[in-house]
Amino acid sequence: GNSVTQMEGPVTLSEEAFLTINCTYTATGYPSLFWYVQYPGEGLQLLLKATKADDKGSNKGFEATYRKETTSFHLEKGSVQVSDSAVYFCALIRNTGGFKTIFGAGTRLFVKA
């Protein structure tokens, strides 16, 4: 079946540190891959996406590369800010008679000043 596995949190970093949140997936065929971010008290917001192998999604300094050979889509940012504190969800979307999104469990990030 289709599934997404993320590294467990929470992840605690100091401001300007380098961030990596690991995400691996299991899927048949060629899913699209996404990272969503959820700030406290808010709904999920699309952060970035990649729709085919070797694509790199990027937004707000965050990047993730679709690696088919390792079935991974790790999220990275070179220098985190306090305002990046949130929960990050890795997700895949399969078109199975309608686009169906499968989410990972989420990784909470705390950034200290």
Added chain:
Amino acid sequence: EAGVAQSPRYKIIEKRQSVAFWCNPISGHATLYWYQQILGQGPKLLIQFQNNGVVDDSQLPKDRFSAERLKGVDSTLKIQPAKLEDSAVYLCASSQKVAASFGSGTRLTVV
């Protein structure tokens, strides 16, 4: 464009009571989703509509949960009767193509 609107933002009910949530998707989005997000977990799809038809309701506890999408626009999700384990955030999302846009959710507490 206006985002996905949900109401209420918060709801507290006693177990065995009923509750309903409302969602207004982004205009023109044919696909509408209801997700349940339990604290510390990722969202779990409850039901997916394409226009006013159900595409996937395989994880909807149909003995107590129901959802409808009249005229292919707004949607309501109902729980009757509620159980303690239904305490969660209920997220509505809509999409036109692939990526979905989410509302802020309704936080339900069952006591």
